[in-house]
Amino acid sequence: MDKVYESPEAAISDLADGASIAVSGFGQSAGSPMSLLEALHKRGSRDLCLVGNTIPPGAGPLIDERRVRHLIMSFTSRAGRLSATDELLADGVMTYELVAQGTLVERLRAAGAGLGAIYTPTGLNTPIADGKDIRYFDGRPYVLETALRVDYAFIAAHRADRSGNIEFRAANQHFGPSFAKAARVAIVEVDEIVEDGELPPERIDLPGIFVARVVRTTVPNTLPKYGLKRRPADVAREYHGKPGWTRVQIAEQAARLLPEPSYVNLGLGIPSYVSSFIKDRDIVLHGENGILGYGDIVDDEETYPDVFNATGVSVTPRPGISYFDSVTAFEMVRSGRVDVVVMGAYQADAEGSVANWATPEMTGGGIGGAMDLVASTQAGGSVMVLMEHCDSQGRPKLVQRCTYPLTGKACVDVVVTDLAVFRRRDGALTIESVAPGFTAEEVWALTDMEAHTPRT
Structure with missing residues (x-):
């Protein structure tokens, strides 16, 4: 045949x-x-x-x-x-x-x-x-x-x-x-x-x-294979003349919070840099494109052809890596076998809801795999959001209630911005730590939600 x-x-x-x-x-x-x-x-x-x-x-x-x-x-x-x-x-x-x-x-x-x-x-x-x-x-x-x-x-x-x-x-x-x-x-x-x-x-x-x-194949693919040009990861945004954490440092803070042993999904953007801080820890990284067990980001596409993460960036294959289709990748997530999902966002709010696929300026949007990933919480998974504290217009991304279309409701456990680490307790976000040079009061002043102090 x-x-x-x-x-x-x-x-x-x-x-x-x-x-x-x-x-x-x-x-x-x-x-x-x-x-x-x-x-x-x-x-x-x-x-x-x-x-x-x-x-x-x-x-x-x-x-x-x-x-x-x-x-x-x-x-x-x-x-x-x-x-x-x-x-x-x-x-x-x-x-x-x-x-x-x-x-x-x-x-x-x-x-x-x-x-x-x-x-x-x-x-x-x-x-x-x-x-x-x-x-x-x-x-x-x-x-x-x-x-x-x-x-x-x-x-x-x-x-x-x-x-x-x-x-x-x-x-x-x-x-x-x-x-x-x-x-x-x-x-x-x-x-x-x-x-x-x-x-x-x-x-x-x-x-x-x-x-x-x-x-x-008769037409060579001469376009960049994986993803759009990444924003500078080592340049910090300033707030009131003081630098916060860089995008790479946000990822470093997040990596410290990951439990061991665990399977961890890293989403698009800032979360992709977390892989650089896993090293020899007992953490296996998962991508919804169909990859399990990858390592650091590499700068070229040819060292490991067709080995890339969900951001579309080339990564190192670690011993024990496996590849599969996206159906299998999402089975792993929805069934609760992935312990932690790390994703970016446009907004996160006090009750732990997250919005990361559309803004008022967009026609349609970009859902990607985020809604499937937050669905993992039904099966016991945990969600961590990484994002800059304010958007490019200076608007707070931490709000009392999300005004953008929701990706998931009351599903976020941890938020790491370039100013602080937040954890959801008693139905609200509380500050665990802040970037050097900032106080908790300064951080709360740059959010659009009520400050919350955890019970002692």
Whole structure:
């Protein structure tokens, strides 16, 4: 059963206008099927629905030419950045549905498994759950999410044989398996095609029964593979002429608070720097892209190809590291096997609620995996938030009640800002320690919540 096609153009020759296409890719461009996207652009297809974690870089021309009618994404917008996509969404030219990352892959997996829907704890008490059925199981609430079937899946992988068996490399598996299983026609572009039998069975990550077509990659991915350029991590923000902790120092403070032994998820941005302070401690780091047991950040993408964290930054593989898809990654979180989740935020409030996916200036937002991660608290996990004390406009990020759309309600246990470490006690945040040169009174004056002193 030879599934190899001569070119990306041949592989999509039957793709009709109005098709729904799940497109793989993590970070800025890791795992993006650039060859298939270019062939799609050349084909002139219109009225498309794109499904994915974030808008793939190769889809930019399709969006600019208004050939995409609908997006189903975990990220449609980024804070502080205005794109052509934002303008089209704001004008209603293109519509969208925001889906939490773990829910996205689970809806696609459900479609591939022949299921009609799933119930998940993700999204409770947030706008994502508005209007959806809520059911209780064992006394806990769950949100109904329907299966998500697509016409096509465009996926990038490392190697394939002629029967369509697929091998991904390291952490670049992420969305590939769930996207392929949900598709009527799954097309995979690969770096290398080998004869049947040349892929060791134990290295087949996606069996050929889920793959309809295979092509060789023809368009090199010349974009930065992992993430956008990071902000300076060693420059401190000043408050009243005094420097707080740098972003790296915030991460260092957080690392000291992590228990041992533990499994710890590190989210985007500041939390990613925590890995530099784990060293030989009995802590195993987890990333929702499908990685468990990584170490320090490395400065290049070639030392350890396709080994990257959830921020999309290259990291060191530690002894015992393992790789898997995003479905498995979120199973680890929602089941409570990850002990601590460390994430960034736009706001956190006195009752421990957190908002980190949308601000009033954004159209849509960037949910990513955060809602799935805070759902871990239902199974006994702990949530730690790392952020600067005020935003770029000088507005406090610690508030009495979140005014931005919630990611999770009353779920945060610890907050570390560039001015202080806070812990939730007696239903409110209390200060445990402050940055050098500051007093607790100065820190409280820079928040928008009532000061709280723990009981003695």
